Amino acid sequence: MPHTELPTPSVNPAPPTDPVCGTCALNHASQLLSLGVDVSGHDHVVALAGNPNTGKSTVFNALTGLRQHVGNWPGKTVIGAEGGFGYRDRRYKLVDLPGTYSLLSTSEDEDVARDFLVFGRPDVTVVVVDATRLQRNLNLVLQILQITDRVVLALNLVDEARRHGLSVDERHLARELGVPVVPMAARSRQGVPDLLETVERVALGTIATRARPVHHGDVRTERAVSELAHRIQREYPELTNTRWIALRLLEGDPGIERAVTDGTLGRLAAPAASTESFTDRSGKTHS
Amino acid sequence: MNQPSIIDEATRLRGQLPDGFRDGIVESLHNDAARIAETSVTEHGEGGRPTLDRLLDGALTHRVWGFAVMGLLFFAVFWFTISGAAGPSGLLSRLLVDYGHGQLHALVAPLHAPQWVTGLLLDGVYLSTAWVVAVMLPPMAIFFPLFTLLEDFGYLPRVAFNLDRLFAKAGAHGKQSLSMMMGYGCNAAGVTATRIIDSRRERLIAIVTNNFSICNGRWPTLILMGTIFIGALAPPALAGVVAAASVVTVAFLGVLVTLLVSWGLSRTVLRGHSSTYSLELPPYRPPKVWRTLYTSLIDRTLKVLRRAVVMAAPAGALVWTISNVTVADASIAAHLVNALDPLGWLLGLNGVILLAYLVAIPANEIIIPTILMLTLTLGPNLFGAQQGVMLELGTAQTHTVLVQAGGWTLLTAVNLMLFSLLHNPCSTTILTIWSETRSLKWTAVATLLPIALGFLVTGTTATVARLAGWA
Numbered sequence: 001m002p003h004t005e006l007p008t009p010s011v012n013p014a015p016p017t018d019p020v021c022g023t024c025a026l027n028h029a030s031q032l033l034s035l036g037v038d039v040s041g042h043d044h045v046v047a048l049a050g051n052p053n054t055g056k057s058t059v060f061n062a063l064t065g066l067r068q069h070v071g072n073w074p075g076k077t078v079i080g081a082e083g084g085f086g087y088r089d090r091r092y093k094l095v096d097l098p099g100t101y102s103l104l105s106t107s108e109d110e111d112v113a114r115d116f117l118v119f120g121r122p123d124v125t126v127v128v129v130d131a132t133r134l135q136r137n138l139n140l141v142l143q144i145l146q147i148t149d150r151v152v153l154a155l156n157l158v159d160e161a162r163r164h165g166l167s168v169d170e171r172h173l174a175r176e177l178g179v180p181v182v183p184m185a186a187r188s189r190q191g192v193p194d195l196l197e198t199v200e201r202v203a204l205g206t207i208a209t210r211a212r213p214v215h216h217g218d219v220r221t222e223r224a225v226s227e228l229a230h231r232i233q234r235e236y237p238e239l240t241n242t243r244w245i246a247l248r249l250l251e252g253d254p255g256i257e258r259a260v261t262d263g264t265l266g267r268l269a270a271p272a273a274s275t276e277s278f279t280d281r282s283g284k285t286h287s
Numbered sequence: 288m289n290q291p292s293i294i295d296e297a298t299r300l301r302g303q304l305p306d307g308f309r310d311g312i313v314e315s316l317h318n319d320a321a322r323i324a325e326t327s328v329t330e331h332g333e334g335g336r337p338t339l340d341r342l343l344d345g346a347l348t349h350r351v352w353g354f355a356v357m358g359l360l361f362f363a364v365f366w367f368t369i370s371g372a373a374g375p376s377g378l379l380s381r382l383l384v385d386y387g388h389g390q391l392h393a394l395v396a397p398l399h400a401p402q403w404v405t406g407l408l409l410d411g412v413y414l415s416t417a418w419v420v421a422v423m424l425p426p427m428a429i430f431f432p433l434f435t436l437l438e439d440f441g442y443l444p445r446v447a448f449n450l451d452r453l454f455a456k457a458g459a460h461g462k463q464s465l466s467m468m469m470g471y472g473c474n475a476a477g478v479t480a481t482r483i484i485d486s487r488r489e490r491l492i493a494i495v496t497n498n499f500s501i502c503n504g505r506w507p508t509l510i511l512m513g514t515i516f517i518g519a520l521a522p523p524a525l526a527g528v529v530a531a532a533s534v535v536t537v538a539f540l541g542v543l544v545t546l547l548v549s550w551g552l553s554r555t556v557l558r559g560h561s562s563t564y565s566l567e568l569p570p571y572r573p574p575k576v577w578r579t580l581y582t583s584l585i586d587r588t589l590k591v592l593r594r595a596v597v598m599a600a601p602a603g604a605l606v607w608t609i610s611n612v613t614v615a616d617a618s619i620a621a622h623l624v625n626a627l628d629p630l631g632w633l634l635g636l637n638g639v640i641l642l643a644y645l646v647a648i649p650a651n652e653i654i655i656p657t658i659l660m661l662t663l664t665l666g667p668n669l670f671g672a673q674q675g676v677m678l679e680l681g682t683a684q685t686h687t688v689l690v691q692a693g694g695w696t697l698l699t700a701v702n703l704m705l706f707s708l709l710h711n712p713c714s715t716t717i718l719t720i721w722s723e724t725r726s727l728k729w730t731a732v733a734t735l736l737p738i739a740l741g742f743l744v745t746g747t748t749a750t751v752a753r754l755a756g757w758a
Contacts, residue, residue: 053569098482104313107485132570135324142316160570165331173327187575218311224300231296249297251309260293 032196034065035084035091042084042093044203045120049113049144050128051137052099055156057081058186059128059195060096087196090203095122101136103143111255117147118241118256119264124202126195128154131161131168131183141177146244149211151179152198159185178210213243224250236265340571347442348568353449360442361538364433366531369510369518372425379424383417403611411607412600418656419599420592423507427588430506434471435583439574443468448568450542455561457546458553460489463496467545470500474712475719477502482723488559492549494720495733498712499545501538504595504651508707509534511655515686516700537704544709544740598650605646606657610664621665634742635702635749639665639693644706649714654707659685662693698752702745709741 050056060066064083081096097116098109117125127144129137145151155170174181180198184191201207228246232239239245245265248256259265305311346352391409437443447464454461462484470477474497481493501509510530518530553559609619617625620642628638643657689695711734712720721730 108482112482134328135320138320138324139316142319160572167329167331169327169329173323176323176327187572218305218308218315220304221308221311224304228293228297228300232293235293246297247312249294250301250304251312252297252301257294 031088032063032192033086034063035086036064036066037083039082039084039093041091043090044123045093045095046199046203047116047120047122047125048094048096048128049117049125049140050097050099050154051101051130051133051140054099054128054130054137055184055186056096056099056128059126059154059156059184059192060094062186062189062192063094063196087200090200092199092203095120100140102140103147114147115255117144119259119268121268122148122150124150124152124199126152126154126199128156128186131155131158132164132166134168145177145179145211146213146247147241149179149209149240150202151177151209151211152195152202153177153179153181154186154191154195155181155183156186156191158183159188159190176212178212180207180209221250236268239265239268343571344445344568347445348448353445357446357449358535358539360437362531362535364430364437365510365534366527367433368426368430369514369530369534370527371429372510373514375425375428376421379421380418383421384414387417388414406611407604407607411603413603415599415603415606415653415656415660416596418659419595419652422511422655423595423652424588424592426507426510427503427592428584431588432580432583435579436574436576439572439579441569441571444568453546454549457550458559458561459492459496459546459549460484460486460562463489463493463545463549466493466497467500467542470497470502472503474498474500474502474716478716478719478723486559486562488553488557489562491724491729492552492557494724494729495552495736496545496548498716498733498737499541499548499708501541501708502651502713504713505654505707506534507652508654509537509704511685512700512704512707515689516695516697519686520697533704537708540705541708548736548740594650595652599653599656602646602649602653602657603660606660610661618664620661624661624665633749634706634745635698635752636706636745637693637695637699640699640703640706644710647713648711651707651713658693659688662688698749698757702748705748706741706745709737709744711735711738 048056048060060081060083063085065085066081066083083094083096085092085094095116097113100107100110100113103110103114103117116122125144125148127141129141141151141153153173155168155173158168161168168183170181170183180202182191182194182198184195186192198207202209225243225246228249229242232242232245236242245256245260249260256265259268347356388409391413392405395405395409444465447461447468450464450467451461454463463481465483466477466480468477469480477497477500478494481490481497484490484493513530513533514526517533518526521529553561606620609623610621612619614622623642623645624638626638627641631637631639631641634641639658639661642661643654646657647654689699693699711717717730717734720733721727724730724733
C-alpha cells in the first residue's frame with residue numbers, strides 16, 4: 001500500500017463538541033437509515049468489537065435501531081447479534097461481536113470474535129473502547145490491528161471520562177495507531193454521525209488506514225516472526241496479516257494451524273473469497 | 288502439497304525461541320498499550336473514580352453489608368412486585384376470564400359448533416391463555432423493569448463480586464455468578480452465557496448448576512404460592528411482606544444449592560484448580576429510567592409473555608383433550624394422575640402437580656394453569672365445572688379450589704415452591720445444554736441431577752412434616 005495519505009487527523013475533523021449538533025435533524029446522521037434485522041443486499045460488512053462493557057451494544061442499537069438488551073455488566077453479549085443500517089446510498093451489515101479483553105486465550109467468546117475478524121473478513125471493524133480505561137482497552141485494539149487495519153476506533157464514554165477528570169487526545173491516539181478515532185458518548189447518541197461518516201470512508205478506502213505493527217522487544221522473537229511472515233507471504237501473496245498469522249503459528253494456536261492445513265487460509269488468500277456469514281460460523285443465531 | 292511446510296517451519300522456529308517467548312509477546316503488547324495510553328490521556332484534578340462511587344462500592348461490596356444490602360434489595364423488588372401486581376391481576380382476570388370467556392361463548396353459540404370444538408378452543412386454548420396473561424403480565428411488568436434498573440445502574444457486577452469469594456471456595460469459576468445472573472432471566476440464556484468461562488471443567492459446573500437460578504417461567508409459580516398460601520398465614524397488613532420473604536428465601540436457597548452442587552462436582556467428577564480472573568466493576572451509571580422502562584417492557588415482559596401464551600395454547604388444548612378422552616371408565620388425565628399419585632404423596636405433592644410438570648416440560652410458565660385445570664376437572668365437582676374447563680378464578684378462589692378440590696395443604700404449597708426450584712430444566716434449556724456441551728452425558732447430568740435433588744428435598748420435607756405432625 002502506498003502511504004501517500006496521512007491516516008486520520010487530516011481527514012477526520014474534530015467532532016462537534018456541542019451535544020445538540022449530534023442529535024439535530026439537520027446533522028448528516030439524518031442520512032442514517034436503521035434497517036433493524038434486515039441485512040439483505042448489504043454492500044459492506046462492519047464488525048463491532050471491544051472490551052466487555054464498553055457500550056458495543058449501545059452503538060449497535062444506535063445504528064440498527066434494534067433494541068438488543070444492553071446491560072451495565074461485562075459478559076452481557078456472548079452471541080453476535082446482526083443488524084443492518086443504511087448510510088447515504090450504501091447498506092451495511094453490522095455484527096456485534098462478544099466483548100473480550102484479548103484475542104489470545106481460548107475461551108469460546110474470544111474464539112467467536114477472533115474467527116469472525118480473521119475468517120469473516122469484515123470490510124470495517126469498529127473497535128469500541130472505554131475512554132476511562134484506555135490502557136486496558138488498547139491491548140485488544142493492538143491485537144485487532146495485527147489482524148486487520150481497516151479499523152475505526154470508537155472512543156466511547158468520553159462524557160464519563162470527562163466526569164472523572166480525564167481527557168484523551170484523540171489526534172495523538174489516531175497518529176499512534178494509524179487508524180481514525182471518533183470520540184463518542186453513545187448512550188446519548190453523541191458521535192454517531194461522525195462514526196457513520198468515518199465508517200463509510202474506511203469502507204470506501206478514502207481514508208487510508210495504516211496500522212503500526214507491534215514490534216517485539218526480544219530480538220529472537222522478532223526475527224522468527226519476520227522470517228515466518230515472509231515464508232507465509234511467499235505462499236499467500238494476497239494475505240495482509242501475515243505477521244499476525246506467523247505469531248499465532250509460533251505460539252502453536254490450534255485454530256490457525258488448522259486453517260493452514262485444511263486450506264481455509266488459502267481460500268482467504270484467494271482474491272474472490274466470499275465473506276462467510278457470522279451466523280453460519282457460529283452455527284446458530286439466538287434471539 | 289507444500290502447505291504443511293509452513294507448520295513445520297513454525298515448529299522449527301519455535302524450537303529456537305527461549306522458553307518464555309509467549310510472555311514476551313504479551314508483554315510487548317502491554318508495553319505498547321501502556322505507552323500509547325500514557326501519552327494520550329491527561330488527568331486533571333484529583334482523578335480516579337469519584338468519591339460517591341467509592342463510597343457506594345464500600346457499602347455494596349462490603350463483606351457483611353454487601354450481603355445485607357443484597358438481601359434487602361431483592362426483597363424490596365419482590366415486595367413491590369407482589370403487592371403491586373395483585374390489583375391489576377384481579378382486574379385482568381375479571382376482564383379476560385370472567386367476562387371474556389362468557390362473552391366468547393355467547394358469541395359462538397349461534398354457530399352451533401360441536402361441543403368438542405368450543406370445548407377445545409374456548410375452554411382449553413382460550414382460558415389457559417387468558418389465565419397466563421392475567422397471572423403473568425402484571426408481576427412481570429413490575430419485576431422486569433425493576434430488575435433492569437438495578438442492572439443498568441451497575442449493581443449486578445457487585446453481586447457477582449460478592450458471590451465471587453463463595454464460588455471460589457466452592458471450586459467454581461467466579462464468572463459463574465454472571466451466568467447465574469443471566470439464568471434469573473432465562474436458563475437457556477444463562478447456559479449460553481457460560482461461554483465467558485474459559486476452562487471446560489468450570490464451564491460444565493456452571494452449566495449443570497444454572498438451573499438453580501429461578502427463571503422467568505418459575506417466578507409466577509413462586510409468587511402465587513407465596514401469596515395465597517404463605518402470605519395468607521400472616522395478618523393482612525404483613526401478608527405482602529411475608530409472601531415476598533418466602534419468594535426471596537427460595538431464591539437464596541437456589542444460590543445455596545448452586546454453591547453446594549458446585550462444591551460437590553468440583554470435589555468429585557470435575558476436580559481441578561480454580562482459574563483466577565479479574566472481574567471488572569463498571570462505574571455506576573444513572574439509569575435511563577424511561578428508556579429502561581420501555582425496553583424492559585417490550586423486550587423482556589412481552590417476550591416472556593409471548594412465549595407463555597404460545598406454550599399455553601397447545602398445553603390448554605392438550606389438557607382439555609386428555610381430560611375429555613375417556614379410556615376404560617376414566618379420562619386419560621385421571622389414569623395418569625392416579626398412576627402418579629403415590630409418588631406425589633411421597634414427595635408431599637400430588638399426581639396433578641407431577642402431571643403438570645410433565646405437560647410443562649416445554650415451558651414452566653404453564654405449570655399453574657395446568658394444575659388448576661386438572662384439579663378442577665378431576666377433583667370433586669364443587670364448582671359445577673365441565674370437564675377440562677378452567678373456571679373463572681381470582682386469587683382468593685384459586686386458594687379455595689386448591690384446598691377444597693385438590694386437597695392441598697401448606698406442605699403441598701411449600702413443596703411446590705421447592706420443586707419449582709429443583710426440577711428438570713425446560714426443553715429449550717436442555718437443547719441449549721446439548722448444543723453447548725455436545726455431550727450426552729453432561730446433558731443428562733444437567734437434566735437429571737436437579738430432579739433427583741428435587742425428589743430428595745421434597746421427600747425429606749414431606750417425611751419430616753408428617754412425622755412432626757404438621758401435615
